[in-house]
Amino acid sequence: MADSAPTNPVLLATIGGAHGIRGEVRVRSFTEDPEEIGAYGPLFDGKGRRFTVKSARAQKNVVVVRFAEVGDRNAAEALNGTELFVDRSVLPAEGEDEFYLSDLVGLVARTTGGAVIGEIVAFHDFGAGDILEIAPEGGASTMIPFTKEAVPEIDLDLGFILVEPVAAGLEGAVEVREGDGEGEDA
Known part of the structure; x- marks a missing residue:
């Protein structure tokens, strides 16, 4: 497992507010099992600071996490909104027709037309x-x-997604943009 700041970061969680007085925080986990947030080793913020999960328990729609590096409520409150990452290499390989949301960043989006x-x-x-x-x-x-319905096709190999304008709520907006480029060389 990676023990240093990720070179190929994948967003795993976002820290919310403090929970209690001992430094626990509410975390929105993007892992399949939210309580397994610590299963991939230490997490890192955008500045490269390391966060090691000591405990995690589900509570309503978040996970209450105790990090080894956070000792009190003041330190926990200062982390509100912090995004936490791991290196892509520590995540399980995707199965057939599976992908991580971060794989979509950089793809071209085009209408079904x-x-x-x-x-x-x-x-x-x-x-x-x-x-x-x-x-x-x-x-x-x-x-x-x-x-x-809004994104009926994703092709990671060719680098694009197809968007159904009506289902995506883009019907009028996309038509305007399509018209903007008429008569120009592509």
């Missing part, structure tokens, strides 16, 4: 499911739901 929407720049989960953030060239980014 063939128009390019932009590039996937991030994924988010604000509590109602996964959201893909797509940035068109020279424009404001767009967020779409990451559902089978």
